[in-house]
Amino acid sequence: MKKECVAMLLAGGQGSRLHALTSHVAKPAVPFGGKYRIIDFPLSNCINSGIDTVGVLTQYRPMELNAYIGNGEPWDLDRSYGGVHILPPYMREGEKGTWYKGTANAIYQNINFLDTYNPDYVLILSGDHVYKMDYADMLRRHKEANAACTISVLEVPMEEAPRFGIMNVDENDDIYEFEEKPKKPKSNLASMGIYIFTWKKLREYLIADEEDEKSANDFGKNIIPAMLNAKEKMTAYRFKGYWKDVGTIDSLWDANMDMLSPDAPNGIDLYDNEWPIFARTPTKPPHVMGKDAKVNHSMVTGGCEVYGTVENSVLFHSVVVEEGAVVRYSILMPGTVVKAGAVIEYSIVAENSVIGQRAKVGAAPDGSEDWGVAVVAQNLTIGDDAVVSPHAMITRNVKGGGVK
Amino acid sequence: MMNKLHGIIFSYLSNPDLRELTQNRNTCSIPYGGRYRVIDFMLSDMVNAGVSDVGLIVDANYQSLLDHVGSGKDWDLSRKHGGLRILPPFSYSDKREGLYRGRMDALAGIRSYLQNIRQDHVVLAGGDLAVNLPLRDIFEAHIRNDADITAVCTGHPKGDPKGCDYFTIGAGGRITDVAVHPPIAQGCESLEVYILSKELLLSLVDHCAAHNIHSFSIGVLQSMVGQLKICPYVYDGYAARLQSVAGYFARSMELLDPNIRTELFVPERPVRTKDRSDPSTYYGPESRCYNSLVADGCIIEGEVENSILFRGVRVEKGAKVSGCVLMQGTTIQAGAVLKYAIADKNVRVNPGRMLMGHSTYPLAIAKNEIV
Numbered sequence: 225m226k227k228e229c230v231a232m233l234l235a236g237g238q239g240s241r242l243h244a245l246t247s248h249v250a251k252p253a254v255p256f257g258g259k260y261r262i263i264d265f266p267l268s269n270c271i272n273s274g275i276d277t278v279g280v281l282t283q284y285r286p287m288e289l290n291a292y293i294g295n296g297e298p299w300d301l302d303r304s305y306g307g308v309h310i311l312p313p314y315m316r317e318g319e320k321g322t323w324y325k326g327t328a329n330a331i332y333q334n335i336n337f338l339d340t341y342n343p344d345y346v347l348i349l350s351g352d353h354v355y356k357m358d359y360a361d362m363l364r365r366h367k368e369a370n371a372a373c374t375i376s377v378l379e380v381p382m383e384e385a386p387r388f389g390i391m392n393v394d395e396n397d398d399i400y401e402f403e404e405k406p407k408k409p410k411s412n413l414a415s416m417g418i419y420i421f422t423w424k425k426l427r428e429y430l431i432a433d434e435e436d437e438k439s440a441n442d443f444g445k446n447i448i449p450a451m452l453n454a455k456e457k458m459t460a461y462r463f464k465g466y467w468k469d470v471g472t473i474d475s476l477w478d479a480n481m482d483m484l485s486p487d488a489p490n491g492i493d494l495y496d497n498e499w500p501i502f503a504r505t506p507t508k509p510p511h512v513m514g515k516d517a518k519v520n521h522s523m524v525t526g527g528c529e530v531y532g533t534v535e536n537s538v539l540f541h542s543v544v545v546e547e548g549a550v551v552r553y554s555i556l557m558p559g560t561v562v563k564a565g566a567v568i569e570y571s572i573v574a575e576n577s578v579i580g581q582r583a584k585v586g587a588a589p590d591g592s593e594d595w596g597v598a599v600v601a602q603n604l605t606i607g608d609d610a611v612v613s614p615h616a617m618i619t620r621n622v623k624g625g626g627v628k
Numbered sequence: 629m630m631n632k633l634h635g636i637i638f639s640y641l642s643n644p645d646l647r648e649l650t651q652n653r654n655t656c657s658i659p660y661g662g663r664y665r666v667i668d669f670m671l672s673d674m675v676n677a678g679v680s681d682v683g684l685i686v687d688a689n690y691q692s693l694l695d696h697v698g699s700g701k702d703w704d705l706s707r708k709h710g711g712l713r714i715l716p717p718f719s720y721s722d723k724r725e726g727l728y729r730g731r732m733d734a735l736a737g738i739r740s741y742l743q744n745i746r747q748d749h750v751v752l753a754g755g756d757l758a759v760n761l762p763l764r765d766i767f768e769a770h771i772r773n774d775a776d777i778t779a780v781c782t783g784h785p786k787g788d789p790k791g792c793d794y795f796t797i798g799a800g801g802r803i804t805d806v807a808v809h810p811p812i813a814q815g816c817e818s819l820e821v822y823i824l825s826k827e828l829l830l831s832l833v834d835h836c837a838a839h840n841i842h843s844f845s846i847g848v849l850q851s852m853v854g855q856l857k858i859c860p861y862v863y864d865g866y867a868a869r870l871q872s873v874a875g876y877f878a879r880s881m882e883l884l885d886p887n888i889r890t891e892l893f894v895p896e897r898p899v900r901t902k903d904r905s906d907p908s909t910y911y912g913p914e915s916r917c918y919n920s921l922v923a924d925g926c927i928i929e930g931e932v933e934n935s936i937l938f939r940g941v942r943v944e945k946g947a948k949v950s951g952c953v954l955m956q957g958t959t960i961q962a963g964a965v966l967k968y969a970i971a972d973k974n975v976r977v978n979p980g981r982m983l984m985g986h987s988t989y990p991l992a993i994a995k996n997e998i999v
Contacts, residue, residue: 257907298903510924511660512886513917513920516920
């Protein structure tokens, strides 16, 4: 039995630019938006697009990610044929076998998996983007164009184009050139790292790429340029809507803030019943708003208890904000406790950390160049009256009254 | 040892005094506690005690309950062997009538199911009771006491005596008398949760069927109190029985008391419910919300105080909600004012409407109504 389209989700990246937030988990498992982890977006997009077979390629710290995905039930990806499969690197006969050397090599090592389903098309996804997208519409474009490869692109402001991989297209949106981070971009069509390949074609290019010892085995660096050189039909699919690479502390913080304003032109609406984002979440009772609670322009999740003030912030489940504590422009991941009188501003606090009484974490932008979002890693204690300066990256307990 | 307990929940119970709230459902599937159905508590109590097989006895008006429990997967009861079984009437015999006249009548209707139970012991409980029972301890006590029947009761009676049973506990720690639906409360109030052996249960079912006895309280507890060793297990934590609209409202508002919440929501024994995949709740820039319980998926842009909001409730700008229970999917549109009201699922209160009940006589708005 064959599947028309199988998705391969690249989830092996370390996410080193998220620093302390990925010291224990792979980037796709980083919590996002009150209820989710980043990987919920591509997984939910798949099921909403009618794709029920997904391979998740893992490598870096996979334990929590594996446990999170489990049998795929929260995304309706528990299937008797198809469903979600975790695909780690593995050993083969004669002790051959390596870590995934690059994005293309990760798919190459799983050619057998894809051959099992014998798909016509393969959808390549990343585990570090927040967006809602109908892959079925992209596949329709791929079939209509009779392309070997379709690349999803986003129109970005011209001044930002040098930060992206830029696709140069003709009047039919067929790609004739690809430039990685060009100093002088010719177009503003940025690759979103989402590809559909005709599997037969991709299979040939993956095998050829593997034989080239000099190749970095990467889609952007090797496979796409090789296909362009060979004059394969490559076409761009213009995506309209919210899309954000949340690979850095700043972009992760930005994306959480964007989510609070779904009606803004660049917002993402998670309350839309037409395109639900699914997640595996623990059952928690409704959250408690205390007698003096004051919450504005914020999200609060099950199991939270709010007795203080929360503004422009995202609270994941089981967060406690005690009396007189103030949380502004911050993201508090599951189980964070903010003790009485503490003030948290412009910060990300990872799971189960405790902010002591009257402690001060982060600060509002003051115009100085070294200002930034403060980060507290998981399972830490910030002592009473301690001060954590903006842009700090806290990976160890901070003593009471101490300054970091 | 815990796999030796089998759960039976009487899930057909319904109380006419709940009026609008039981129009489309029986008492067991009334939404309660911000995101649950009443039956979630007893189901979770059983699962949290390691019970792996549970039968739900239903007889009428049970579509809502079926939608809610589904295959039982949210309670880890979707199993290859055992797990959740829905037991509708007519399924084991063509002789019985559809509506059960009492618990023994219901048990007689599923006699062949009881015969095939894999476990040695059975816990019988109503699905209309919200409580976080330490069922594991209760079962251990049952074995330790070498009791024929262990009956769970509370020393803090709260129910309407006309709908409750009361136990007199004698010197030896045994139940010596049972008062069924007396005019005034006396002794410990029964929570109508019982543990007994499968063997005893089957013989009681046969005895009662042969003597046309329908009531467990009268036919078993009261009449056999001298022959059987019936031991009480006194549980003094919070227990809510939903018997009338006013009672439902009072039991809901009690959840705003943190001490009561601690007794009902025990972290080691989480209350499980159907997963809806809602996003977090959003509070708008001008919202005010205090002294309330709010489930996920709500959008609050107006004012909310002293209220319980279920999943997916919308309170628009300028709307004021005070002392209310708003069930899932209800929308209070701009400028509307709601006081002491219970809005069932998917109610819409149009802009500017004003609705007021009283704390002792709350206004109940039926499911899907537009005001």
